[in-house]
Amino acid sequence: MSSDQQNNEMASHTHAGRRQSERRPSDRRGSDRRFSDASRRPSIDPSRLIPMDKATHLGGHQDFNVVFVGAGNIMFGSEEGPWNHSFRLEHKLGPRLKVVALIDPAIDRAIMVLQKKCETFVRSAYENTRVFRTLEDFHKNMHPKERPKAVIIGSPPMFRGTTQPGRDIEMQLMRFFPGVALFIEKPVTTGPASEIDEAFAVAKAIDDSNTICSVGYMLRYLKAVQMIKRIIEENNLNVMSTIARYACAYEAISKPDWWDKSKSAGPVVEQGTHFCDLSRYFGGEVDIASVTAHSLEWHENAGQLSKQTIDESQIAPENRIPRVTAATWKYDSGAVGSFMHVVALQGHNYSCELEIYTDGYQFKLVDPYVQPILYIRRPGSDLDEQHRFPDDDPFFSEVSNLIDVIEDIEEEPESSQILCSYEDAVKTYELTWAIRLASEKSRKVHEAGEA
Known part of the structure; x- marks a missing residue:
């Protein structure tokens, strides 16, 4: 197909x-x-x-x-x-x-x-x-x-x-x-x-x-994420734009299936899904028809990698993953979203950031997987506040909230919320696939123009 x-x-x-x-x-x-x-x-x-x-x-x-x-x-x-x-x-x-x-x-x-x-x-x-x-x-x-x-x-x-x-x-x-x-x-x-x-x-x-x-x-269960949510809700703000970037350290990825789109569905669907989900969590529903994307492919000059730990020649050329995927879309609210996934870094540490813009506010979440740092610029100031969350454990928070809901603990009902339903997760999955398909479509148009 x-x-x-x-x-x-x-x-x-x-x-x-x-x-x-x-x-x-x-x-x-x-x-x-x-x-x-x-x-x-x-x-x-x-x-x-x-x-x-x-x-x-x-x-x-x-x-x-x-x-x-x-x-x-x-x-x-x-x-x-x-x-x-x-x-x-x-x-x-x-x-x-x-x-x-x-x-x-x-x-x-x-x-x-x-x-x-x-x-x-x-x-x-x-x-x-x-x-x-x-x-x-x-x-x-x-x-x-x-x-x-x-x-x-x-x-x-x-x-x-x-x-x-x-x-x-x-x-x-x-x-x-x-x-x-x-x-x-x-x-x-x-x-x-x-x-x-x-x-x-x-x-x-x-x-x-x-x-x-x-x-x-x-x-979604990060303290930093919920801090952003609280500020947006308390000030009745409307999200204008979300900008997400996910740059992985490919040298540390030694699982061959990850490099094979036919097995992993590609890095946006399999890996970038968290940041697409956070984008939706703040921006709302995405107009799927508006998704556009471009990619840097493995065979292009800028897509050559020098530190791969797997033998990519064992993967069929059509199933090799892109090195960069860049996408933009419109939310149903009218806001604009963008996401870039990059396979470029060496070593072990990834580089991941999410920016959210509302009228007067900029929120910038850095390194959410390891040591989250949240920068906030508020109205009336050109300076960024810095908030660190050294002991946060969103894995525990999501499990803890689920158990509290199962046990129907009512003392503090607002403290026990399931933040991602199955339907919500499917919509994130739908967005990641839309990005992949849009990038493959634009790649074919580009290659046809060069022919």
């Missing part, structure tokens, strides 16, 4: 999917339909986002059963990054946590990570965990006392986010365990653009079943 055909098909599916995925108003589950302006999404008082070491275990004595789908780095951590959902759940739930099942076809790997857990002080959470290759196997062999209260999904995105057998983990969960809360890693899927309508269908099924569901766009 050509890029033009994919674009047209994506547009037709998307509009249908959006009509089908209207959400009912919700107080705490992440829906933004209750806001007349789509940019007024759910937010949390930043002072209530406390670091993990300052949080107390959730009270109570009843076991909190959890199922993990995926035994990889997202779930159990690695030296490559700060992700580790099991670690955050252990600190949130304390002795209440009981991981009743670990689902992963790589049985040996699953057993190994469980053995390591059982050698630590959190043994009680894992000593009775059973390993299964598939979710269906667990369902068939589940004891009633093992019924989960939440399922944490950290399996590769190509195995979820659709209605197709084998790639429909969300639909399986709602069928096997109706009413059980879901946490799903981002992006929601990495199928072709023609399958976006299926992701919207999954979103509708989740909403129709009234399932509590949170998607792991953890940057």
Whole structure:
């Protein structure tokens, strides 16, 4: 299928999917339909986002059963990054946590990570965990006392986010365990653009079943992000522009699949998704038809890289990733957004920034993944305030808020909000695909002009 055909098909599916995925108003589950302006999404008082070491275990004595789908780095951590959902759940739930099942076809790997857990002080959470290759196997062999209260999904995105057998983990969960809360890693899927309508269908099924569901766009839970939200809301400001830039350190990326668009869906869809999501979080809904983009490709002179740690010659030329993708679009509000993804830096540290402009204000978020710094220029001043957040942990905040919603803790309802619903995440996925397709279309036009 050509890029033009994919674009047209994506547009037709998307509009249908959006009509089908209207959400009912919700107080705490992440829906933004209750806001007349789509940019007024759910937010949390930043002072209530406390670091993990300052949080107390959730009270109570009843076991909190959890199922993990995926035994990889997202779930159990690695030296490559700060992700580790099991670690955050252990600190949130304390002795209440009981991981009743670990689902992963790589049985040996699953057993190994469980053995390591059982050698630590959190043994009680894992000593009775059973390993299964598939979710269906667990369902068939589940004891009633093992019924989960939440399922944490950290399996590769190509195995979820659709209605197709084998790639429909969300639909399986709602069928096997109706009413059980879901946490799903981002992006929601990495199928072709023609399958976006299926992701919207999954979103509708989740909403129709009234399932509590949170998607792991953890940057929404940054104190700095919520500080920006608070200022915008308190001053009744309208976002005029968002400018996002994501420059990765490619020398440290040694996974061949990441360099192959046919497997990873490309760096904008797979990696830049966080910044596209933050852009939407502040700017509101994107007019998908307005998206334009250009790319610097691997075969162009400026696209030559000298420090790759993989053999790119083993990847088909048509599947090699672009070195730069630059996109612009209009929001439904009239505001303008832009995003640039760059594969250029060496070493290990990335360079990522997001700027937001409103009347009189400039917000600049720098290095959100590691040591967030927020610069704020306010009306009446030419100077930038600087705010640092050295102990912030958005991974813990997103897990903590999800558990509070599941437990229906009402003492401080405004402090417990799910900030990204499944439908919202699908719209971010839709934007990243629109950027990729627009860049491929402009590339073909450019190449045709040179012919």
